[in-house]
Structures are given as structure tokens and as C-alpha cells.
Amino acid sequence: MIEPRIYDLSSPGRMAVRLPESDVELSKLPDHLVREDLPLPELSELDVVRHFVRLSQLNHSIDTGFYPLGSCTMKYNPKVNEDAARLPGFAFSHPFQDQELSQGNLILMYQLQEWLKEIGGFAGVSLQPAAGAHGELAGLLIIQAYHRDRGDHKRRKILVPDSAHGTNPASTTMAGMEVIELPSDPRGNIDLEKLRQICDETVAGVMLTNPNTLGLFEEHVLEVSKQVHGCGGLMYGDGANMNALLGVVRPGDLGFDVLHYNLHKTFSTPHGGGGPGSGPVGVSEQLIDFLPGPVVDIVDPGDEDLPPLYGLVGPEKSIGRVKAFHGHFGIFVRAYTYMRMLGKAGLRDVADHAVLNANYLRVKLRDTYHIPFDRTCMHEFVAEGRWADAPDIHALDISKRLMDYGFHPPTNYFPLIVHEALMIEPTETESKETLDAFVNAMLSIAEEARSRPELLKNAPHKTPFGRLDEVKAAKELVLCCQPVEVPES
Numbered sequence: 001m002i003e004p005r006i007y008d009l010s011s012p013g014r015m016a017v018r019l020p021e022s023d024v025e026l027s028k029l030p031d032h033l034v035r036e037d038l039p040l041p042e043l044s045e046l047d048v049v050r051h052f053v054r055l056s057q058l059n060h061s062i063d064t065g066f067y068p069l070g071s072c073t074m075k076y077n078p079k080v081n082e083d084a085a086r087l088p089g090f091a092f093s094h095p096f097q098d099q100e101l102s103q104g105n106l107i108l109m110y111q112l113q114e115w116l117k118e119i120g121g122f123a124g125v126s127l128q129p130a131a132g133a134h135g136e137l138a139g140l141l142i143i144q145a146y147h148r149d150r151g152d153h154k155r156r157k158i159l160v161p162d163s164a165h166g167t168n169p170a171s172t173t174m175a176g177m178e179v180i181e182l183p184s185d186p187r188g189n190i191d192l193e194k195l196r197q198i199c200d201e202t203v204a205g206v207m208l209t210n211p212n213t214l215g216l217f218e219e220h221v222l223e224v225s226k227q228v229h230g231c232g233g234l235m236y237g238d239g240a241n242m243n244a245l246l247g248v249v250r251p252g253d254l255g256f257d258v259l260h261y262n263l264h265k266t267f268s269t270p271h272g273g274g275g276p277g278s279g280p281v282g283v284s285e286q287l288i289d290f291l292p293g294p295v296v297d298i299v300d301p302g303d304e305d306l307p308p309l310y311g312l313v314g315p316e317k318s319i320g321r322v323k324a325f326h327g328h329f330g331i332f333v334r335a336y337t338y339m340r341m342l343g344k345a346g347l348r349d350v351a352d353h354a355v356l357n358a359n360y361l362r363v364k365l366r367d368t369y370h371i372p373f374d375r376t377c378m379h380e381f382v383a384e385g386r387w388a389d390a391p392d393i394h395a396l397d398i399s400k401r402l403m404d405y406g407f408h409p410p411t412n413y414f415p416l417i418v419h420e421a422l423m424i425e426p427t428e429t430e431s432k433e434t435l436d437a438f439v440n441a442m443l444s445i446a447e448e449a450r451s452r453p454e455l456l457k458n459a460p461h462k463t464p465f466g467r468l469d470e471v472k473a474a475k476e477l478v479l480c481c482q483p484v485e486v487p488e489s
């Protein structure tokens, strides 16, 4: 099925808007800026609306179906978040507005900082970073600034487990530090013996994702923290996926000195299609002065007659700004609304149900799909998409076939330490009925892989487009819709 392009629908003279007669004098534009031949499509309002609604329906979305994309937390985004973000006081405020006139916005940011501090067990939080990876970079620059401030210039190495998210080594390199890979042991934990050998006075810190990208809680986290601190390094925590820990354990108590949150994963906000996001960083007491600024603080405590005054302040030895203005404010409003709606007990429920749902799927699938690190998981788990008796079938074929059953594929081929990885994250917001339907689809596909493998190899069959050449789609992107024939001038 080929979608009609907007130019094919064009009919000369048709219009979607009617502009009022001009009531001001027309000014003449310079000739070189005026074109007679600009070929714009001409459509009625209804044509335009239908065209774009039709296009939007070609994609799978969290509003239309289950989306178990591991590590990305594609969960239900309450519509009340959107209502809050559209309140005129928030939506129409301007970053150059006086602080006195922005007290509502500043209070919201301050409260969000306070909650993130409490959730993570940290002494300070900056909301500036624009995404998870950006939070990583900010956190690493904080670690660097801390060592330099103490006159310790030898520490250039960051230890990164082989199960880390790809952004971890990338951020380390961007921060001008050296990545040293740490192997995992057979239970999916950091190999402690290897850590012991590497830890020395050139190590700036370790970057640990907990739960890691296998969806497993790092069982040696206290030992890792002791060792790294013992050799003078700091603990960086990748907290992109805090869903499993909310209200259960605070990373600060586990020894983490810096951590980034992904507001757009853990605390809702739709982020399919690459953004926008928000990656605040939390730090322990000794790192507060290095936070990227400005951060929000109470600048005047007020008295009986006057409420406290909130303002933007720059931490003393700040690494500086990492973002224009004050970060992605619209995402703060959504995260704030989500937290307010759930409350403390509700946030704890998020963790309990995220973990329960993931373990439910893991146990239902483990007799059919090999799970290499098969122990109680956190918010996600990783299965292998391959069988000895179906040698031609790869994880990609399983994923494509899932689309025929109406499900978005899990994350594929990540983490790299699992062959043919299928990384599955149900999230806390899905019902047992949805999870059961997904299990049934996965079991049927395993059966088809043996009986009718071509069904998987050629999948998907029911989507608007069949199997695409993914390399070509990425390398030869067509982003601009143009008429096939440009009329001659």
C-alpha cells in the first residue's frame, strides 16, 4: 500500500485557509526573494487534516499498542500531563521574564529538584541537562572538576562495564577521558577480581548502570563502591531506568556520588522519535559546588507577610552551563505532574509493578526463549532470539513478525553481550491481559519459526510497509516531500 503524497492530492485553486483582505499598505519585497513558480500543494482543510491523520496512523504508537522497547520505557503518558504543560502560565512564560514574575515556574523547578534529591538520596540536583546522555556528560565533567579542584591531575580513566548503554563510553570520550571496559561475570555482575586489578590512582571513577542493561540488579554494588572509593575514584550512576528502584532503594545510599535521571523514561513524557528529553543530575554533598548552573534556590526566606522568593543561583565552582536557559521546562511540568499525581506511595507502586510485570513475562517465556542470565530481574530482561533447530531465524525476524501480531518489537541486538538479544520491558502500566497476549504471540512465533520459517523471514506482512532495507532507509533518508515534476518557469 502506497500512501498518496500531499502533492498528488493537490488541485489548483483549492485552499485550506481564507485570509482577510489586507488592511495595511503592501510593501514590495526585493525581486530576488519573490518567486512565481513556488510549487506548493493546494488542498482543502479536510484534505490536509485527513492526510496528516492518515500518516500518523501508519506508525505504531504507545496510544495504539503495547511497546515493550527495553531500556526506553515506553509507558502510558497520562493526558493530564499534557493539560498541565499547556496551562498558559507555563506554556507562555519566557526565559527572559523577570524572576519575580516567574515564581510559579521556579517553585515547580525547585520542588522537582527536591523530590529528585529525596528519591535518589542526593544533596543537590541540577535540572539543566537536556537528555540522559547529556546528563552523563555533565556528571563526568563534575567528576573531572572535583579531581582537578583537589590538584589530582592523574585521574583520566573511567571504568565502564561491558553491559553498559552505548552512551556511557561515548560520553566518557566526549568528556576527554579514557574508557576502560570491565567484563561481566556469569551472573551478569561486574567481575570484582578484574576491578581489583584495575583500580589505581589513575582511575577517575566507574560508570555503573544499576539495574544494568541486562535488567539485573548489580549484586556487588556495595563492594564496587567500596573498591572505587578506596582507590580515590567516584561512583557515577546511570539512572536512566529508575523505575525499578523508586521508593525501594536510594542510589546515594549505595555509594553513588553522581547520577543522572531520565525524566522522559522514569517519569513519563512521550519520547518516541528522539526527543525532547530531560536528564537532571543528582550529586552527593562533596560535589554540590560543581553542579551545572544555574539551579533554583530560595534566595529570600520571606517573613509572616511575604512568601519566600525563589531565584536562579550559580553553584560556586560550577562546571558552567550545559544548556541554554533553564533546561527543558515542558518536561519538568510533565514529570512534576506525574509525581504529584502518584505521590510517594504511588511512585513505590511504579517500581513494584514494573518489576512484577517484567518477571511475569520472563517466567512465561523462559521455557521457549533462552534467557542467558536467568535470575530475578528488575524492570526488564534480555532473551535470546535464536534456536538451534531454527538456524535461519534471527532476533530481527522475530521482531518483525511481532508487528503482525500488533506489538512493537523489543529492543534488538542490545546489550551486545547477549547473542541475538531481545530486550523486553513491559513497564508498570500494562495489564495482565496485554502481557498474556504478548506471551501468546511470542509462543506462536517460536512455533512458526520451526513450522513456517518463511513467515518470519518475510515479515511483517500486515503493516503499511513490508520489510524495509534498514541501512538504505537510514543512509538515504527522504525528509522533504516534493512534487515529482517541477513546473517549468
Ligand SMILES: *Cc1c(COP(=O)(O)O)cnc(C)c1O
Residues within 6 Å of the ligand: 071, 072, 131, 132, 133, 134, 165, 167, 209, 213, 238, 240, 241, 262, 277, 278, 279
Ligand atoms: C536511554 C538511556 C540512556 C540515554 O538517554 P538519552 O535520553 O536517550 O540520551 C543512557 N543510559 C541508559 C541505561 C538508557 O536506557
